[in-house]
Amino acid sequence: MKQHPEIKQIVFALDNDIDGKAPDGSHRNHGQEAANKFAAKYAELGYDTAIQTPTAKDFNEDLLEIRRVQAVEQAVEKEATRDDAEQEQEDEDDLEQ
Numbered sequence: 903m904k905q906h907p908e909i910k911q912i913v914f915a916l917d918n919d920i921d922g923k924a925p926d927g928s929h930r931n932h933g934q935e936a937a938n939k940f941a942a943k944y945a946e947l948g949y950d951t952a953i954q955t956p957t958a959k960d961f962n963e964d965l966l967e968i969r970r971v972q973a974v975e976q977a978v979e980k981e982a983t984r985d986d987a988e989q990e991q992e993d994e995d996d997l998e999q
Contacts, residue, residue: 911950914940917960933960 903909917933924930934955941951956964 909949911952912941912944913952913954915954915956915961916940918956919959 914937916937919931919933922930922932934953937953937955941953945951958964958967
């Protein structure tokens with residue numbers, strides 16, 4: 903950070919270990935605990951800090967889910983467009999008869 907004094911804000915985006923366990927078996931979200939620790943440390947050093955928490959375990963899983971949803975939406979849209987084209991053709995065929 904000393905080499906980049908222009909940096910004023912740090913966003914921590916660590917894993918969301920919702921199923922994490924401590925050695926004693928109790929629930930522990932290691933990623934978010936670390937994010938909070940780092941955010942506090944760098945806030946004390948004068949940085950504006952924030953924490954971004956993924957919905958799933960990590961942001962890669964979030965992105966994969968977004969892509970999966972987009973693929974489904976595109977398939978539904980493509981099918982609807984195909985159905986509309988078929989309906990238009992049927993309508994034209996009916997008019998010709």
